[in-house]
Amino acid sequence: MTVPHIVILLVSLSQLECKDPALKCSIGDPVPIFHKSFQSGDLIIAGIISHIYILSNCITFGKHPSQELLDDIIYFSPSRTYQASMDLLSTRKRLMPNYKCDAKRNLLAVIGASDVDVHMVNVLNIYKIPQLTYGSASVVTENNQSPFSYWMLPNVAHQHNGILRLLLYFRWVWIGLFYLDTESTEQFIQSIIPSFSQRGVCFDFIQAFPDIGFSDGITEFVADRLEIYKMAMRSTATSLVVHGEIQTMMYLRTMYQVAKYDTAPIKTKGKVWIMTAQMEFTSLSFQRDWDMDIIIHGALSFAVHSEEVSGFFRFLQMRNPTLQKEDGFIKAFWQNAFLCTFPSFTAVSKDVQMCTGEEKLETLPAAVFETRMTGHSYSIYNAVYSVARALHGLHTFHFRPRTVADGGRRQLLNQQFWEVHRFLRAVSFNNSAGERVSFDQNRELISGFDILNWVTFPNQSFVRVKVGRIDPDIHTENLFTIREDAIVWPSMFNQTRPLSLCNENCHSAYSRRKKEGKPFCCYDCIPCPEGKISNENDMDDCFPCAEDHYPNNKQNRCLPKDISYLSYEEPLGVSLAFFSLAFSFITVLVLRIFIKHQDTPIVKANNQNLTYTLLISLLLSFLCALLFIGHPGKETCLLRQMTFGIIFSVAVSCVLAKTIIVVLAFMATKPGSRMRKWMGNQLAIFIVLFSSLIQAIICTVWGATCPPFPDFDMHSMTDAIVVECNEGWVTMFYCVLGFLGFLATVSFTVAFLARKLPDSFNEAKFITFSMLVFCSVWLSFVPTYLSTKGKYMVAVEIFSILASSAGLLGCIFSPKCYIILLRPEMNSRDQLIWRKR
Known part of the structure; x- marks a missing residue:
């Protein structure tokens, strides 16, 4: 059969x-x-x-x-x-x-x-x-x-994902959406709006095409299409997504043709149309000579993968x-x-071509x-x-094969x-x-989508160039591929990548701030606050640099911080070191003068042992300033403050002892005074040793519990990492300064009260001036030290050490050196007795 x-x-x-x-x-x-x-x-x-x-x-x-x-x-x-x-x-x-x-x-x-x-x-x-x-x-x-x-x-979810990836690749986050109002687009609208919004894409408008099959009349027919065209052209979105069917292309072309003959035409703007795979280029006979450039040229569309x-x-x-x-x-x-x-x-007409x-x-x-x-x-x-x-x-x-009675013919069951x-x-x-x-288990074709770029020509021809692909069957990282260099953009963009943003990008050094009442893609640009940067466009917030970096002046990059400390290579360090050595040399010179003239009345009258001890402690205080210059190390940090505290305690206690001895010497000259038994070197030695011992105990406790150590200060200076000596137990540091302040206050008080006592060389008055300078320097040191940062804190402390030591040296010893060197006639026993009278 x-x-x-x-x-x-x-x-x-x-x-x-x-x-x-x-x-x-x-x-x-x-x-x-x-x-x-x-x-x-x-x-x-x-x-x-x-x-x-x-x-x-x-x-x-x-x-x-x-x-x-x-x-x-x-x-x-x-x-x-x-x-x-x-x-x-x-x-x-x-x-x-x-x-x-x-x-x-x-x-x-x-x-x-x-x-x-x-x-x-x-x-x-x-x-x-x-x-x-x-x-x-x-x-x-x-x-x-x-x-x-x-x-x-293929599954339309892959196409939706492909559209989203395409928009994100070109950073088109401000789009318009047209769709054909049919049952088949309902799921598309319900799917893409939340998924696109979650990935940072928002919509300038979401507009359905008017029903293509029904119209109340020519006026409504033209008005509907003209309104759609105006919406597209007036939109600030450059990227327009069109979800339609085969006949949608006819609608787009009709829409543009209607707008050409509007009595108040609007300026045509460059738009990139993105079309779904359901659409196809369709045309009616009367549309044969219509322009295609505005809608089609440079458009991107999805299509079922084909070969x-x-x-x-x-x-x-x-x-x-x-x-x-x-x-x-x-x-x-x-x-x-x-x-x-x-x-x-x-019927054939004469004018019709056969x-x-x-x-x-x-x-x-x-x-x-x-x-x-x-x-x-x-x-x-x-x-x-x-x-x-x-x-x-x-x-x-x-x-x-079946054998049947009719001769074994094959029959269809x-x-x-x-x-x-x-x-x-x-x-x-x-x-x-x-x-x-x-087909897969859902009876859908196992395939992907091609991304096509439409290029038109003046002779009403066009080509669709494959510029990318969505392939859901390969690894997720390669799901979306695009060749941007192969894309021909609409003519108005002069072959540069179009932007589709609600507003201009927020450049580096700025962050975004949402505009009230606007979609989240619309925002203002605000400068980054001090200490923070943004190094990309459209950042949601500025961020601080790492601790070892700092923002540049434009606040768009982090620069590595320099290592900062008071070194011998910089002018400030060299200057302080020079003054330290200079004052040390002067102190040695003064000590040599006093040793050379130790048998003269003026040297003997000022307690030689206290004088030598004071000069040596001043010499060491000038030299200890050098410990504060250079890269801080474990040893130098340990020695800096403790050496400074003990040496200055010796110096101030010597001044205190000299002042007390002056007072006792005056009181011992009164008839029947019991103060004579306190006269001598024992009292001076006791004052110096006792004061120095107390300071030494404070420093020992400090060093044994939480001593100073090298540290990196990342925050004090914006553009530098300060290498410094961390004081460790800061309370002990202020105890050292406090004890020095106590000794200086007592010495200044005693000297001030004894400034008018008769004395050949008015020792009490000179001590008063020296302690006034000493106290003034260290009183101003504390607020200045706390208000400075980095290496300048060290410079302030060095300056205070040099200034206070120089004040002691100058106020106490310069008048005596003047008499020894320039007025030797006054350095005699007769002159001394005459001045006492």
């Missing part, structure tokens, strides 16, 4: 029928490859055109179309789709569902776009007929209504409408594409016909072969063609382009 012919309905948008036969219109690519036969027994797959009508007459702009023309418009009518679905289940030319007497016209599968297939699914599911969709599958997937649907488009099919271009070159008898629409397409007519197709059938498709501009296989065509191509493979599997399974699902789910093959075609 013969195998019956099995027909697969290809519901596509490859042709639109117009009421006016002279205005046959074509949308997108016809798919002539469908007419190729597949050798699986006598299986033949043929193409049948769905019942879709549009625009009874073609609208030309420059004058308004009449209201009557708009009244005849029927756009992608669901009722027509339901009618076609019922017709498929009826006998030809008779709308009688479930009654078929045509054995050669058995419906086995439907291949269609999403907007058509969504309406057909309600009818076809009853009969468990496979439906292969090459558009969005969001509605059917969400509601789980069609277990018999197969999608030649060049071997032999496809050669196949198109061989198309001839006079030879394709089985093709019911090729002549209509031919007439619209080449602007000619066939004698047998319509079609020869020898015209070449490759000579047509891309706006009329693309000779390259698009993503939709590639999906349909794979769908046809998938069904053919499934049928071949079903055919092989049901044909089994009683087939249920809905069983093709079993084989369709398991389809897995390499197509002629070398790519694997198979």
